[in-house]
Amino acid sequence: MSILDEDLARFAGRTVAITGGAQGLGRAMAERFAAEGASLALIDVNGDSLSACVDSLGSDYGVAVSGDVVDVTDSAQVREWVDAVTGRNGRIDVLVNNAGIIRDNRVENITDEDWHAVLDVSLTGAFTCARAVFPGMRRNGYGRIISFASMSWRGNFGQANYVAAKAGIVGLTRALALEGARDGITVNAIAPGLIETPMLASMDARARELLTKKIPMRHTGRPSDVAEGAAFLASEAAGYITGTVLDIDGGISIGSSIR
Ligand SMILES: NC(=O)c1ccc[n+]([C@@H]2O[C@H](COP(=O)([O-])OP(=O)(O)OC[C@H]3O[C@@H](n4cnc5c(N)ncnc54)[C@H](O)[C@@H]3O)[C@@H](O)[C@H]2O)c1
Numbered sequence: 001m002s003i004l005d006e007d008l009a010r011f012a013g014r015t016v017a018i019t020g021g022a023q024g025l026g027r028a029m030a031e032r033f034a035a036e037g038a039s040l041a042l043i044d045v046n047g048d049s050l051s052a053c054v055d056s057l058g059s060d061y062g063v064a065v066s067g068d069v070v071d072v073t074d075s076a077q078v079r080e081w082v083d084a085v086t087g088r089n090g091r092i093d094v095l096v097n098n099a100g101i102i103r104d105n106r107v108e109n110i111t112d113e114d115w116h117a118v119l120d121v122s123l124t125g126a127f128t129c130a131r132a133v134f135p136g137m138r139r140n141g142y143g144r145i146i147s148f149a150s151m152s153w154r155g156n157f158g159q160a161n162y163v164a165a166k167a168g169i170v171g172l173t174r175a176l177a178l179e180g181a182r183d184g185i186t187v188n189a190i191a192p193g194l195i196e197t198p199m200l201a202s203m204d205a206r207a208r209e210l211l212t213k214k215i216p217m218r219h220t221g222r223p224s225d226v227a228e229g230a231a232f233l234a235s236e237a238a239g240y241i242t243g244t245v246l247d248i249d250g251g252i253s254i255g256s257s258i259r
Contacts, residue, residue, distance in 0.1 A: 016033045017092050017133070020043075025226050030065075039065070078132050082133055095144070137180070141183055144234045154167075191248070
């Protein structure tokens with residue numbers, strides 16, 4: 001049975017593509033977009049979680065959902081996926097560059113492999129997916145690209161690789177915003193704070209505890225808090241907003257030392 005609310009169907013007729021859609025924020029956003037009528041094209045490297053997610057979204061919301069095992073670091077796979085979705089649905093209206101990983105360590109202990117892995121998934125993956133959808137969005141004169149930075153983009157201890165990748169997302173967002181502006185394509189970033197997902201659960205417990213105490217609202221965020229922001233940036237109503245970074249973080253990025 002569809003639980004689509006007809007009064008809140010901002011994405012009916014739209015195709016929303018989400019990377020890293022099998023769990024965490026990707027899945028929460030998929031649910032938010034599905035609840036508003038979007039057709040979904042999800043990719044992830046975790047095939048089992050992805051198919052469970054696709055099955056439950058299809059039956060809960062009654063919308064078309066595809067799930068493909070695609071690694072965002074493989075540009076040939078990404079291109080094939082974008083071509084297949086465009087062939088099937090006619091267009092991709094919204095791309096959410098959500099896939100990301102952490103490999104935290106002090107700088108002297110970050111291996112070459114961990115440096116490249118984090119940059120490849122978060123930053124190069126976002127570039128590769130954006131490059132693949134751009135021509136179609138330009139042809140349609142419409143597009144929304146949302147990429148995931150993090151509160152860490154401003155700097156964080158023990159995360160040189162992640163910080164570099166997420167600051168790179170901010171730069172990429174601003175550059176692509178300029179390239180899309182004349183063709184109805186908006187490009188924005190979201191910088192979440194501490195949000196309750198499997199990624200947060202994998203973070204060092206002590207770092208997590210210290211950080212939670214620094215949140216002015218004194219609690220971590222829910223994936224649905226982030227999904228609300230993404231749905232707004234992806235909506236037609238946000239058409240004059242481009243090149244921005246939306247902090248969704250309970251105030252942690254405000255910067256005052258008195259909290
Ligand atoms: N949770 C937080 O507190 C938080 C805070 C700031 C930023 N973020 C960012 O938000 C995004 C989502 O985070 P999350 O907490 O949901 O993470 P998560 O680890 O729970 O989910 C990430 C998903 O991406 C997938 N993925 C990993 N590598 C991939 C690849 N190469 N190709 C395709 N998919 C891949 C994973 O399999 C997983 O399903 C990430 O970019 C993360 O850096 C999260």
